[in-house]
Amino acid sequence: MFGRGLKTLSLLTVVLLVGAFALVFFYAPNDADQGFIQKIFYLHVPLAIVALCGFVAGGVYGILYLRSGDRMHDLRSYVAIHLSLILAVGALITGSIWARASWGHWWVWDEPTLVSFLIVFLLYACYQPLRFSIEDPERQARYAAVFSIVAGAFVPLNFMAVRMAQSLAHPRVLTTTGGSMPGSMRLTFLISLAGMACLFVTLWKYELASKHTSFQLKRLKRKLAGDEDAWTPNPRRSAAPQL
Amino acid sequence: MPALPLDEAGKYVAAAYLVFLALVLIYVAIMASKLSRIERELGELNEIVDRRAAEEDDREPIAR
Numbered sequence: 001m002f003g004r005g006l007k008t009l010s011l012l013t014v015v016l017l018v019g020a021f022a023l024v025f026f027y028a029p030n031d032a033d034q035g036f037i038q039k040i041f042y043l044h045v046p047l048a049i050v051a052l053c054g055f056v057a058g059g060v061y062g063i064l065y066l067r068s069g070d071r072m073h074d075l076r077s078y079v080a081i082h083l084s085l086i087l088a089v090g091a092l093i094t095g096s097i098w099a100r101a102s103w104g105h106w107w108v109w110d111e112p113t114l115v116s117f118l119i120v121f122l123l124y125a126c127y128q129p130l131r132f133s134i135e136d137p138e139r140q141a142r143y144a145a146v147f148s149i150v151a152g153a154f155v156p157l158n159f160m161a162v163r164m165a166q167s168l169a170h171p172r173v174l175t176t177t178g179g180s181m182p183g184s185m186r187l188t189f190l191i192s193l194a195g196m197a198c199l200f201v202t203l204w205k206y207e208l209a210s211k212h213t214s215f216q217l218k219r220l221k222r223k224l225a226g227d228e229d230a231w232t233p234n235p236r237r238s239a240a241p242q243l
Numbered sequence: 244m245p246a247l248p249l250d251e252a253g254k255y256v257a258a259a260y261l262v263f264l265a266l267v268l269i270y271v272a273i274m275a276s277k278l279s280r281i282e283r284e285l286g287e288l289n290e291i292v293d294r295r296a297a298e299e300d301d302r303e304p305i306a307r
Contacts, residue, residue, distance in 0.1 A: 021260075035246030040259040047263070090266050094259040101247055101255040203270065210277055217284055224291055 002209035013202045016195035028188040040098040042189055046196035048091035048117065052155050054084030054200060055124060059152020062145035074141040074241045077148050079207045081127050083200060088121045112165045116158050123151050131239035141241055211240065
Protein backbone atom coordinates (compact mmCIF):
# COMPACT_ATOMS: atom_id res chain seq x y z
CA MET A 1 0.00 0.00 0.00
CA PHE A 2 2.56 2.60 1.11
CA GLY A 3 5.52 0.79 -0.37
CA ARG A 4 4.33 1.53 -3.90
CA GLY A 5 6.87 3.56 -5.85
CA LEU A 6 9.25 3.59 -2.91
CA LYS A 7 12.12 2.08 -4.90
CA THR A 8 11.91 4.72 -7.64
CA LEU A 9 11.55 7.47 -5.07
CA SER A 10 14.56 6.21 -3.11
CA LEU A 11 16.71 6.15 -6.25
CA LEU A 12 15.55 9.65 -7.21
CA THR A 13 16.39 10.89 -3.70
CA VAL A 14 19.90 9.42 -3.86
CA VAL A 15 20.51 10.90 -7.33
CA LEU A 16 19.22 14.33 -6.30
CA LEU A 17 21.10 14.48 -3.00
CA VAL A 18 24.39 13.18 -4.40
CA GLY A 19 23.98 15.55 -7.37
CA ALA A 20 23.18 18.45 -5.06
CA PHE A 21 26.19 17.85 -2.82
CA ALA A 22 28.44 17.48 -5.89
CA LEU A 23 27.14 20.82 -7.17
CA VAL A 24 27.63 22.40 -3.74
CA PHE A 25 31.33 21.54 -3.59
CA PHE A 26 32.37 21.46 -7.28
CA TYR A 27 30.07 23.85 -9.12
CA ALA A 28 28.62 26.58 -6.90
CA PRO A 29 31.11 29.41 -6.32
CA ASN A 30 32.17 30.53 -2.85
CA ASP A 31 30.15 33.42 -1.50
CA ALA A 32 31.93 36.78 -1.84
CA ASP A 33 31.10 37.83 1.75
CA GLN A 34 30.99 34.60 3.72
CA GLY A 35 33.40 32.46 1.74
CA PHE A 36 33.35 28.66 2.09
CA ILE A 37 31.13 28.68 5.22
CA GLN A 38 28.16 29.64 3.02
CA LYS A 39 28.10 26.00 1.76
CA ILE A 40 26.13 25.16 4.93
CA PHE A 41 23.31 27.23 3.49
CA TYR A 42 22.56 24.52 0.86
CA LEU A 43 21.84 22.09 3.68
CA HIS A 44 20.43 24.29 6.42
CA VAL A 45 17.80 26.18 4.38
CA PRO A 46 16.28 23.11 2.61
CA LEU A 47 16.15 21.32 5.99
CA ALA A 48 14.24 24.25 7.53
CA ILE A 49 11.89 24.74 4.54
CA VAL A 50 11.04 21.03 4.23
CA ALA A 51 10.53 20.74 8.02
CA LEU A 52 8.11 23.68 8.02
CA CYS A 53 6.25 22.30 4.97
CA GLY A 54 6.04 18.93 6.74
CA PHE A 55 4.46 20.58 9.78
CA VAL A 56 1.88 22.24 7.52
CA ALA A 57 1.28 18.90 5.75
CA GLY A 58 0.65 17.35 9.19
CA GLY A 59 -2.05 19.98 9.74
CA VAL A 60 -3.62 19.29 6.33
CA TYR A 61 -3.84 15.57 7.16
CA GLY A 62 -5.28 16.56 10.54
CA ILE A 63 -8.10 18.37 8.71
CA LEU A 64 -8.64 15.35 6.46
CA TYR A 65 -8.83 13.10 9.52
CA LEU A 66 -11.42 15.29 11.23
CA ARG A 67 -13.48 15.46 8.04
CA SER A 68 -13.40 11.76 7.21
CA GLY A 69 -12.53 9.97 10.45
CA ASP A 70 -10.10 7.84 8.44
CA ARG A 71 -7.31 6.67 10.77
CA MET A 72 -4.86 6.53 7.87
CA HIS A 73 -4.94 10.33 7.70
CA ASP A 74 -4.08 10.44 11.40
CA LEU A 75 -1.15 8.13 10.70
CA ARG A 76 -0.02 10.31 7.77
CA SER A 77 -0.22 13.42 9.96
CA TYR A 78 1.68 11.74 12.80
CA VAL A 79 4.52 10.53 10.54
CA ALA A 80 4.78 13.91 8.75
CA ILE A 81 5.15 15.75 12.08
CA HIS A 82 7.52 13.13 13.48
CA LEU A 83 9.82 13.41 10.44
CA SER A 84 9.58 17.21 10.37
CA LEU A 85 10.79 17.28 13.97
CA ILE A 86 13.87 15.29 12.98
CA LEU A 87 14.57 17.66 10.07
CA ALA A 88 13.98 20.63 12.38
CA VAL A 89 16.65 19.28 14.76
CA GLY A 90 18.99 19.15 11.74
CA ALA A 91 18.08 22.73 10.77
CA LEU A 92 18.70 23.97 14.32
CA ILE A 93 22.08 22.23 14.65
CA THR A 94 23.36 23.20 11.18
CA GLY A 95 22.09 26.76 11.77
CA SER A 96 23.96 26.93 15.04
CA ILE A 97 27.15 25.70 13.39
CA TRP A 98 26.78 28.36 10.69
CA ALA A 99 26.05 31.04 13.32
CA ARG A 100 29.16 30.09 15.29
CA ALA A 101 31.34 30.35 12.19
CA SER A 102 29.67 33.46 10.80
CA TRP A 103 28.61 35.50 13.86
CA GLY A 104 30.91 34.02 16.47
CA HIS A 105 27.97 32.78 18.60
CA TRP A 106 26.14 29.45 18.65
CA TRP A 107 22.82 31.18 19.22
CA VAL A 108 21.54 34.76 19.08
CA TRP A 109 18.44 35.37 21.19
CA ASP A 110 17.44 38.73 19.66
CA GLU A 111 17.23 37.35 16.11
CA PRO A 112 13.51 36.76 15.25
CA THR A 113 14.16 34.05 12.61
CA LEU A 114 16.07 31.83 15.02
CA VAL A 115 13.79 32.33 18.00
CA SER A 116 10.60 31.86 15.96
CA PHE A 117 11.92 28.60 14.50
CA LEU A 118 12.81 27.44 18.00
CA ILE A 119 9.29 28.30 19.18
CA VAL A 120 7.78 26.28 16.31
CA PHE A 121 10.11 23.39 17.15
CA LEU A 122 9.22 23.47 20.86
CA LEU A 123 5.54 23.69 20.00
CA TYR A 124 5.76 20.53 17.91
CA ALA A 125 7.94 18.87 20.54
CA CYS A 126 4.72 18.81 22.63
CA TYR A 127 2.91 16.76 19.98
CA GLN A 128 4.27 13.35 20.98
CA PRO A 129 3.77 13.84 24.76
CA LEU A 130 0.22 15.05 24.02
CA ARG A 131 -0.53 11.88 22.09
CA PHE A 132 1.13 9.70 24.72
CA SER A 133 -0.91 11.30 27.52
CA ILE A 134 -4.23 10.18 25.97
CA GLU A 135 -5.03 6.51 26.29
CA ASP A 136 -8.22 6.28 24.25
CA PRO A 137 -7.11 5.94 20.58
CA GLU A 138 -10.15 7.81 19.27
CA ARG A 139 -9.64 10.80 21.53
CA GLN A 140 -5.88 10.67 20.97
CA ALA A 141 -6.36 10.94 17.20
CA ARG A 142 -8.95 13.73 17.51
CA TYR A 143 -6.94 15.88 19.92
CA ALA A 144 -3.75 15.33 17.92
CA ALA A 145 -5.56 16.40 14.73
CA VAL A 146 -6.77 19.62 16.40
CA PHE A 147 -3.24 20.28 17.68
CA SER A 148 -1.73 19.67 14.24
CA ILE A 149 -4.23 22.04 12.57
CA VAL A 150 -3.71 24.89 15.07
CA ALA A 151 0.06 24.47 15.09
CA GLY A 152 0.11 24.03 11.29
CA ALA A 153 -1.74 27.34 10.88
CA PHE A 154 0.78 28.96 13.23
CA VAL A 155 3.71 28.03 10.96
CA PRO A 156 2.93 30.33 7.95
CA LEU A 157 1.64 33.07 10.28
CA ASN A 158 4.87 32.91 12.19
CA PHE A 159 6.86 32.93 8.95
CA MET A 160 5.04 36.05 7.72
CA ALA A 161 5.42 37.83 11.05
CA VAL A 162 9.16 37.26 10.98
CA ARG A 163 9.34 38.50 7.38
CA MET A 164 7.48 41.66 8.33
CA ALA A 165 9.77 42.30 11.29
CA GLN A 166 12.75 44.59 10.92
CA SER A 167 15.38 42.55 9.16
CA LEU A 168 18.28 41.72 11.44
CA ALA A 169 21.42 39.68 11.04
CA HIS A 170 19.90 36.50 9.55
CA PRO A 171 20.41 36.48 5.74
CA ARG A 172 17.37 36.74 3.45
CA VAL A 173 17.93 34.68 0.34
CA LEU A 174 14.40 33.86 -0.78
CA THR A 175 12.68 37.14 -1.56
CA THR A 176 9.80 38.17 -3.80
CA THR A 177 12.28 39.81 -6.16
CA GLY A 178 14.13 36.54 -6.62
CA GLY A 179 16.91 37.05 -4.10
CA SER A 180 20.48 37.95 -4.76
CA MET A 181 21.87 34.54 -5.74
CA PRO A 182 23.66 34.09 -9.07
CA GLY A 183 22.32 31.39 -11.40
CA SER A 184 24.79 28.67 -10.39
CA MET A 185 24.04 29.15 -6.69
CA ARG A 186 20.29 29.20 -7.32
CA LEU A 187 20.42 25.99 -9.38
CA THR A 188 22.44 24.26 -6.65
CA PHE A 189 20.05 25.48 -3.98
CA LEU A 190 16.95 24.36 -5.93
CA ILE A 191 18.41 20.87 -6.50
CA SER A 192 19.30 20.65 -2.79
CA LEU A 193 15.75 21.66 -1.94
CA ALA A 194 14.30 19.10 -4.36
CA GLY A 195 16.60 16.42 -2.90
CA MET A 196 15.58 17.25 0.65
CA ALA A 197 11.89 17.22 -0.30
CA CYS A 198 12.36 13.82 -1.97
CA LEU A 199 14.18 12.53 1.12
CA PHE A 200 11.28 13.65 3.28
CA VAL A 201 8.68 11.95 1.05
CA THR A 202 10.79 8.77 0.81
CA LEU A 203 11.24 8.50 4.59
CA TRP A 204 7.58 9.40 5.12
CA LYS A 205 6.42 6.60 2.83
CA TYR A 206 9.03 4.24 4.33
CA GLU A 207 7.81 4.87 7.86
CA LEU A 208 4.15 4.70 6.80
CA ALA A 209 4.82 1.32 5.16
CA SER A 210 6.63 0.12 8.30
CA LYS A 211 3.88 1.28 10.67
CA HIS A 212 1.14 -0.12 8.43
CA THR A 213 2.89 -3.51 8.28
CA SER A 214 3.26 -3.45 12.03
CA PHE A 215 -0.47 -2.79 12.47
CA GLN A 216 -1.37 -5.55 10.03
CA LEU A 217 0.83 -7.88 12.03
CA LYS A 218 -0.89 -6.86 15.27
CA ARG A 219 -4.28 -7.55 13.69
CA LEU A 220 -3.09 -10.97 12.61
CA LYS A 221 -1.80 -11.61 16.14
CA ARG A 222 -5.16 -10.63 17.60
CA LYS A 223 -6.97 -12.94 15.19
CA LEU A 224 -4.69 -15.81 16.12
CA ALA A 225 -4.92 -14.99 19.82
CA GLY A 226 -8.71 -15.35 19.56
CA ASP A 227 -8.35 -19.11 19.65
CA GLU A 228 -4.71 -19.48 20.62
CA ASP A 229 -4.28 -19.93 24.39
CA ALA A 230 -0.50 -20.24 24.27
CA TRP A 231 -0.03 -16.81 22.75
CA THR A 232 -1.47 -13.57 24.12
CA PRO A 233 -0.94 -10.10 22.68
CA ASN A 234 0.79 -7.49 24.80
CA PRO A 235 -0.80 -4.12 24.01
CA ARG A 236 1.51 -1.24 24.89
CA ARG A 237 0.55 2.39 25.38
CA SER A 238 1.92 4.38 22.49
CA ALA A 239 2.02 7.87 21.02
CA ALA A 240 1.71 6.35 17.55
CA PRO A 241 -1.79 6.04 16.05
CA GLN A 242 -3.58 2.72 16.51
CA LEU A 243 -5.28 1.50 13.36
CA MET B 244 32.89 39.26 10.85
CA PRO B 245 35.30 38.70 7.92
CA ALA B 246 35.04 35.41 6.00
CA LEU B 247 36.84 32.53 7.69
CA PRO B 248 39.87 31.01 5.90
CA LEU B 249 39.17 27.73 4.09
CA ASP B 250 40.96 25.50 6.62
CA GLU B 251 38.85 26.85 9.48
CA ALA B 252 35.56 27.15 7.56
CA GLY B 253 36.04 23.61 6.25
CA LYS B 254 35.69 22.18 9.77
CA TYR B 255 32.33 23.88 10.30
CA VAL B 256 31.03 22.87 6.86
CA ALA B 257 32.14 19.25 7.42
CA ALA B 258 30.48 19.27 10.86
CA ALA B 259 27.18 20.50 9.42
CA TYR B 260 27.13 17.86 6.67
CA LEU B 261 28.15 15.14 9.14
CA VAL B 262 25.25 16.14 11.41
CA PHE B 263 22.89 15.61 8.48
CA LEU B 264 24.48 12.26 7.63
CA ALA B 265 24.31 11.17 11.27
CA LEU B 266 20.62 12.08 11.52
CA VAL B 267 19.78 10.06 8.41
CA LEU B 268 21.88 7.10 9.57
CA ILE B 269 20.33 7.11 13.07
CA TYR B 270 16.89 7.19 11.50
CA VAL B 271 17.74 4.29 9.17
CA ALA B 272 19.20 2.32 12.13
CA ILE B 273 15.99 2.81 14.15
CA MET B 274 13.90 1.73 11.17
CA ALA B 275 16.15 -1.31 10.69
CA SER B 276 15.57 -2.36 14.32
CA LYS B 277 11.81 -2.01 13.79
CA LEU B 278 12.06 -4.11 10.64
CA SER B 279 13.93 -6.85 12.47
CA ARG B 280 11.21 -6.85 15.17
CA ILE B 281 8.54 -7.26 12.49
CA GLU B 282 10.56 -10.10 10.97
CA ARG B 283 10.87 -11.83 14.36
CA GLU B 284 7.15 -11.48 15.08
CA LEU B 285 6.29 -12.82 11.64
CA GLY B 286 8.50 -15.82 12.38
CA GLU B 287 6.62 -16.42 15.66
CA LEU B 288 3.28 -16.25 13.89
CA ASN B 289 4.50 -18.67 11.25
CA GLU B 290 5.56 -21.11 13.98
CA ILE B 291 2.10 -20.89 15.58
CA VAL B 292 0.37 -21.55 12.25
CA ASP B 293 2.73 -24.47 11.49
CA ARG B 294 2.13 -25.96 14.96
CA ARG B 295 -1.61 -25.72 14.47
CA ALA B 296 -1.43 -27.32 11.06
CA ALA B 297 0.61 -30.19 12.54
CA GLU B 298 -1.90 -30.63 15.40
CA GLU B 299 -4.79 -30.76 12.92
CA ASP B 300 -2.93 -33.37 10.86
CA ASP B 301 -2.45 -35.49 14.00
CA ARG B 302 -6.13 -35.22 14.93
CA GLU B 303 -7.51 -36.11 11.50
CA PRO B 304 -7.06 -39.96 11.66
CA ILE B 305 -8.79 -40.12 15.08
CA ALA B 306 -11.82 -38.25 13.77
CA ARG B 307 -12.21 -40.76 10.94
